[in-house]
Amino acid sequence: MHAEQMAEDFPVVSHDSDAWEAARLLAEHRLPGLVVTDRDGHPQAILPASQVVRFLVPSYVQDDPSLAGVLNESMADHVADKLGGRKVGELIARESPELAVVKADDTIVEVAAIMARLRCPLAAVMDGGNLIGVITASRLLELALIRR
Amino acid sequence: MHAEQMAEDFPVVSHDSDAWEAARLLAEHRLPGLVVTDRDGHPQAILPASQVVRFLVPSYVQDDPSLAGVLNESMADHVADKLGGRKVGELIARESPELAVVKADDTIVEVAAIMARLRCPLAAVMDGGNLIGVITASRLLELALIRR
Numbered sequence: 001m002h003a004e005q006m007a008e009d010f011p012v013v014s015h016d017s018d019a020w021e022a023a024r025l026l027a028e029h030r031l032p033g034l035v036v037t038d039r040d041g042h043p044q045a046i047l048p049a050s051q052v053v054r055f056l057v058p059s060y061v062q063d064d065p066s067l068a069g070v071l072n073e074s075m076a077d078h079v080a081d082k083l084g085g086r087k088v089g090e091l092i093a094r095e096s097p098e099l100a101v102v103k104a105d106d107t108i109v110e111v112a113a114i115m116a117r118l119r120c121p122l123a124a125v126m127d128g129g130n131l132i133g134v135i136t137a138s139r140l141l142e143l144a145l146i147r148r
Numbered sequence: 149m150h151a152e153q154m155a156e157d158f159p160v161v162s163h164d165s166d167a168w169e170a171a172r173l174l175a176e177h178r179l180p181g182l183v184v185t186d187r188d189g190h191p192q193a194i195l196p197a198s199q200v201v202r203f204l205v206p207s208y209v210q211d212d213p214s215l216a217g218v219l220n221e222s223m224a225d226h227v228a229d230k231l232g233g234r235k236v237g238e239l240i241a242r243e244s245p246e247l248a249v250v251k252a253d254d255t256i257v258e259v260a261a262i263m264a265r266l267r268c269p270l271a272a273v274m275d276g277g278n279l280i281g282v283i284t285a286s287r288l289l290e291l292a293l294i295r296r
Contacts, residue, residue, distance in 0.1 A: 020293075027290035032180035032197075032269055049180075049285035054264035056292060061261050068258040079257055080292040109227055110216040113209050116202035121180055121269070137197035142175035144204060144228040145168075 003111055004104035006143055007125040007133025012037055019086035023052050032121040035134055036088055043124040043131055045092050046099045055091050056082055151259055152252035154291055155273040155281025160185055167234035171200050180269040183282055184236055191272040191279050193240050194247045203239050204230055
């Protein structure tokens with residue numbers, strides 16, 4: 001089995017996409033992260049769900065987590081407002097994991113090796129210059145267990 | 149909304165659980181990771197799906213990823229055999245992310261702050277000494293977006 005058969009059709013966002021829309025896709029599909037492309041559709045980075053969560057936390061709370069407890073419920077209700085008007089590119093952290101990129105004809109072991117080396121929860125599958133899908137770590141485990 | 153209302157009933161494994169079973173749970177529920185407890189049921193660590201993938205990769209391939217390409221299909225078919233007879237405790241890496249632990253009455257901002265600080269894709273929700281559920285980063289986003 002090759003990467004192209006393992007790949008799933010996953011939502012992809014670009015650097016210029018709306019940050020709100022990216023959060024919605026992560027939430028709706030319960031994804032561990034999204035592949036972020038440049039304007040030409042080339043995969044460029046991974047946006048982990050935990051990074052978007054990080055963005056929601058006010059900076060004074062990041063500096064002193066004990067302050068989170070003093071926010072009242074009504075303030076907490078508006079925690080997602082921070083995403084309004086932001087672009088996906090603004091959410092990507094410098095320390096985000098490097099995106100694992102695999103070729104359409106890579107084997108399951110090759111995909112696993114690249115994912116393992118980068119400690120990346122997902123891999124973008126490329127056929128030449130085209131992104132044809134994504135393989136998550138849990139999808140790879142599913143395929144590895146079925147094949148046993 | 150408090151953490152206890154945000155928590156979902158997620159599969160939990162202990163240090164002594166079968167590694168194969170842990171991989172199956174990650175695959176079946178498409179989870180980014182599992183909460184690992186000690187024998188008394190106290191959450192102790194997180195087992196990311198990418199860490200289990202890492203375990204599947206033969207050590208000589210980890211040392212030299214170009215060797216993955218020379219494994220033939222029949223060898224690749226048995227990649228999951230490495231999990232046989234192993235315990236979950238053997239899969240947990242020293243460099244695994246620290247488990248985010250939150251209290252049942254923590255608010256969404258408190259949960260987000262802890263998850264963000266530890267860059268952890270999930271948080272264990274404790275009511276006193278009892279694990280009552282798990283909140284993933286994508287679940288937290290879902291709740292934050294709904295509440296807006």
